[in-house]
Amino acid sequence: MKKLLRGLIAAMVAVLMIGGAAPAVSVAAAESSDTNVVDAKAAVAIEPTTGKVLYAKNADSVLPIASMTKMLSIELVLDAIDSGKIKWDDKVTLDKTIWSLSQDRDLSNVPLRRDGSYSVRELYDASLIYSANAAMMLLAKTVAGSQEKFVNQMTAKLKSWGITDAKIVNVTGLNNSQLKDAKVPGTGDQAENEMSAKDMAQVAQHLLKDHPEVLKTTSIAKQTFRKGTDDAINMENWDWMLKGLVSYDKNLPVDGLKTGTSDAAGDCFTGTVKKNGMRIITVVLHANGDAKTRRFDQTKKLMNHVLENWKTVQLADAGQGIKGYRNVTVNRGKARTTPIAPVTKAVAVVPSDTSKQDLKYTYTPAKGVKKNTIEAPVKKGATIGHLEVTAKGDSLGFVGGAKREGITLKTTKADPKANFFVLIFRGIGDFFGNIF
Structure with a gap:
């Protein structure tokens, strides 16, 4: 009974807090350690x-x-x-x-x-x-x-x-x-x-x-x-x-x-x-x-x-793909994938002791893109997503707050929609490929 009573009290407190009884807490801006x-x-x-x-x-x-x-x-x-x-x-x-x-x-x-x-x-x-x-x-x-x-x-x-x-x-x-x-x-x-x-x-x-x-x-x-x-x-x-x-x-x-x-x-x-x-x-x-x-x-x-x-680390030149983010899957496209790349030189600014292996990539798909797949037809220059690059010890954020989008990735080639017969034969091939 005591355990049940304590549980009910805890649940009531949680409901009150969720309901907005607790005041909002402002988060202080990050400061340098030095x-x-x-x-x-x-x-x-x-x-x-x-x-x-x-x-x-x-x-x-x-x-x-x-x-x-x-x-x-x-x-x-x-x-x-x-x-x-x-x-x-x-x-x-x-x-x-x-x-x-x-x-x-x-x-x-x-x-x-x-x-x-x-x-x-x-x-x-x-x-x-x-x-x-x-x-x-x-x-x-x-x-x-x-x-x-x-x-x-x-x-x-x-x-x-x-x-x-x-x-x-x-x-x-x-x-x-x-x-x-x-x-x-x-x-x-x-x-x-x-x-x-x-x-x-x-x-x-x-x-x-x-x-x-x-x-x-x-x-x-x-x-x-x-x-x-x-x-x-x-x-x-x-x-x-x-x-x-x-x-x-x-x-x-x-x-x-x-x-x-x-x-x-x-x-x-x-x-x-x-x-x-x-x-x-x-x-x-x-x-x-x-x-x-x-x-x-x-x-x-x-x-x-x-x-x-x-220091700055160059990830790719304009139009050059970034490792791990070089293609997007095109659903029902004439080609199954189409290449993507940053439109300008892509750089990351990181602590001076950072190696490329220490970099962390966070990918955010653009509107209309599901994970890494987009529906055909695809135009050249279509925005596919945004890539944020961070490293250990990198915690001071950016100026401009929420407007920050990171490195914009766009298609470098168009991919038209495949015709009916291509889709039929591709479907048959995928079916037997999955069996074997």
Whole structure:
């Protein structure tokens, strides 16, 4: 009887828990075991092709990002260029508010004349190289018509990428108090743009994927604005890790991306480097240390740590089959199978001590595919499934969350449906083959 009573009590408790009496439990984001590598409030490193997270320290905490905001703003400017909405040689004139802000040399700015006109190209260069705030605002107005409309576009772009916890109040990353009359109405007098390190890395990832030409500008160490005019000013890139600048390291050929500095954000930097065939993106928020180079000192530590502990393994070239996943069975096809392969070069990013034998493959069939079988007829280029590749010690996940699909496998040949007589004789052959 006692056993029966205990069983009934246990069953009732289970029913209550299943019924929703227990509160939902949020799962903390995975952290690197060696978070002491970087002395900063938050940091992250990713491989941009796969989106794999290679290092994470407080990476999901939403913090001020200052002028790293301009990466998102430049994404929208380049989108407008690509769509034909604006052109590089379009001439842009100032309004009184932006002109007034451009005269504040306590902020990062290039001198702009009230009655002057400037090309989209020179404003773009000034925004990326010198972090020129008024230049960035003038580009935003050119694209969207107003600062407020551009901020709305920035927020919409983030949401389209699955980033919903960011706070965007202006196009530059300045504190709203510094914008004065240029502040977007209703955004707060002391408000500032905020985002997590992980989401900042995702912004950089999209910028490099959508507009890889941006590296031609972010890698420029020095350039003269309006060279040969009375307004000429030497612009030295705030990314001091570029060749010829104070934090350059020949072993780390950094070619971007964007710094950020404010009282609330501290010294921040989103950097990128390609070495040993692998590109990485790093984000350091509010770097600690005494030196003026602290954000670059911490970035160097992070980059070296990641490059020592991770590598890329090429699984196949575009159009080349991956061992174990080279064919799909075609039910009632003229051929019984048809070849499948990734449409782009397939790589896995794994810990540096990983061998190919240590890799784990997780295959997910596409819609309409049952396990590894699809009904004829099959078109060339049909998506068959997605392949996720992981390894031991690989537990930090990816940026972009559930949008991650892995390596996409598609058919490289078409397979029409077999005719009636082929199917009849094939059925007879299969019948006797199974008997014997």
